[in-house]
Amino acid sequence: MTTPPRLVMKFGGTSVADMERIRNAAARVKREVEAGYHVAVIVSAMAGETNRLVGYVREAAATPGANSPGFYDAREYDSVVASGEQVTSGLMAIVLQEMGVPARSWAGWQAPVMTTAAHGSARITGIDTTKIVERFGQGMHAVIAGFQGVSPEGRITTLGRGGSDTSAVAFAAALGAERCDIYTDVDGVYTTDPRIERKARKLSRISFEEMLELASLGAKVLQTRSVELAMNHNVKLMVRSSFSDDPGTLVCPEEEIVEKNVVSGIAAERGQAKVTLLKVADRPGVAASIFGPLAEGGVNVDMIVQNISEDGFTDMTFSCAEDDVARAKHLLENAEPKIGYREIVVDDDVAKVSVVGVGMRSHSGVAQTMFSALAVDGVNIKVITTSEIKVSVLISRKYLELAVQSLHAAFGLDKV
Ligand code: ADP
Numbered sequence: 031m032t033t034p035p036r037l038v039m040k041f042g043g044t045s046v047a048d049m050e051r052i053r054n055a056a057a058r059v060k061r062e063v064e065a066g067y068h069v070a071v072i073v074s075a076m077a078g079e080t081n082r083l084v085g086y087v088r089e090a091a092a093t094p095g096a097n098s099p100g101f102y103d104a105r106e107y108d109s110v111v112a113s114g115e116q117v118t119s120g121l122m123a124i125v126l127q128e129m130g131v132p133a134r135s136w137a138g139w140q141a142p143v144m145t146t147a148a149h150g151s152a153r154i155t156g157i158d159t160t161k162i163v164e165r166f167g168q169g170m171h172a173v174i175a176g177f178q179g180v181s182p183e184g185r186i187t188t189l190g191r192g193g194s195d196t197s198a199v200a201f202a203a204a205l206g207a208e209r210c211d212i213y214t215d216v217d218g219v220y221t222t223d224p225r226i227e228r229k230a231r232k233l234s235r236i237s238f239e240e241m242l243e244l245a246s247l248g249a250k251v252l253q254t255r256s257v258e259l260a261m262n263h264n265v266k267l268m269v270r271s272s273f274s275d276d277p278g279t280l281v282c283p284e285e286e287i288v289e290k291n292v293v294s295g296i297a298a299e300r301g302q303a304k305v306t307l308l309k310v311a312d313r314p315g316v317a318a319s320i321f322g323p324l325a326e327g328g329v330n331v332d333m334i335v336q337n338i339s340e341d342g343f344t345d346m347t348f349s350c351a352e353d354d355v356a357r358a359k360h361l362l363e364n365a366e367p368k369i370g371y372r373e374i375v376v377d378d379d380v381a382k383v384s385v386v387g388v389g390m391r392s393h394s395g396v397a398q399t400m401f402s403a404l405a406v407d408g409v410n411i412k413v414i415t416t417s418e419i420k421v422s423v424l425i426s427r428k429y430l431e432l433a434v435q436s437l438h439a440a441f442g443l444d445k446v
């Protein structure tokens with residue numbers, strides 16, 4: 031007897047936001063079961079639930095005057111925030127059973143999904159699918175709590191916000207699934223966030239590399255790590271809607287895309303901050319003395335600019351997530367005797383807007399088109415970075431929507 035093909039179906043927060051939606055998602059699972067698949071369903075927490083749980087943790091850890099802002103026991107954070115997915119996995123299993131589909135829930139540690147001990151942003155190191163496959167053999171489908179795993183010490187870990195996408199792709203790779211379907215509240219990957227630009231168009235295909243850039247630059251439709259995993263393990267990854275049967279977007283190797291644009295998409299990220307150290311001595315080793323402590327303290331520095339030097343001094347500017355600013359300031363203040371600077375100036379009213387496209391490799395002028403479009407709208411650019419297939423700018427947050435919309439038009443993305 032040949033074993034049935036396997037399918038991974040991941041449902042995001044809005045797709046399991048209440049019982050009616052869980053039933054709707056379960057009906058989709060049932061359809062695939064009837065088509066002959068062994069299905070591994072990966073669920074997120076109900077929409078808004080993870081934020082609510084994070085809020086509790088912040089409240090519990092809010093010690094006024096504590097000299098280490100933003101620090102709390104990350105193992106306990108994981109224990110709290112992983113609970114949202116445990117609820118939806120059990121509910122989904124019950125609803126499937128009610129519909130006549132044999133199913134059981136699996137928490138991350140039960141499979142198990144093994145991860146590093148980097149609580150709050152752990153990476154999956156391996157998945158043991160033996161028990162799940164054994165159950166498949168008995169006709170039992172799996173509902174797996176996304177976003178979570180277990181550390182080498184046996185503690186619950188979480189994979190970073192949006193991590194259920196990564197759980198789904200990792201299971202698809204481990205199970206050798208025919209496809210990994212990411213069901214969400216949009217029916218695919220668009221040229222930009224359709225909530226920001228109504229004229230955004232759905233892409234029938236997007237390359238792994240472009241999706242990777244878009245995701246890491248703020249398009250939260252897929253978690254960055256999930257795209258990386260799919261690319262490395264050749265997982266057939268589809269983004270589609272929980273609420274319609276419209277065809278979704280296939281994320282695939284670049285060679286499988288016929289129609290190529292210079293720019294494929296625009297990403298925007300609101301929660302950024304710009305930090306400047308004023309009057310830093312312009313000497314060898316000064317950058318290391320600034321960015322060393324930040325890296326050790328877990329602050330993810332994004333863009334870096336060193337301003338023009340005058341009288342042996344310079345200003346050093348970098349950007350990071352707004353949530354990391356308090357920690358960055360704390361680390362830099364501790365390192366002040368080694369660095370030597372006059373003042374730290376924080377601008378936490380900034381956003382990052384990026385244009386992405388593999389066509390940039392062979393076409394020049396993308397940056398020029400971008401800067402001109404922003405200039406016409408009077409949007410001042412604070413910091414610029416480029417890579418082979420993207421150009422990013424840091425701008426004032428109030429211009430985010432305007433910038434995305436003008437760039438979308440400037441690169442002809444609203445036209446078919
Ligand atoms: P889920 O809860 O299903 O994981 P997310 O909220 O994490 O869903 O991701 C889906 C959202 O991603 C969409 O509602 C949309 O606003 C946003 N998004 C940002 N950029 C894009 C894009 N380029 N294409 C599609 N959606 C995007």
Ligand code: ASP
Pocket residue numbers: 042043074075080081114176177190191192193194195
């Ligand atoms: N529930 C988690 C979050 O909101 C994981 C996910 O939905 O992918 O980040």
Ligand code: MG
Pocket residue numbers: 042192195250251252253
């Ligand atoms: Mg998500």
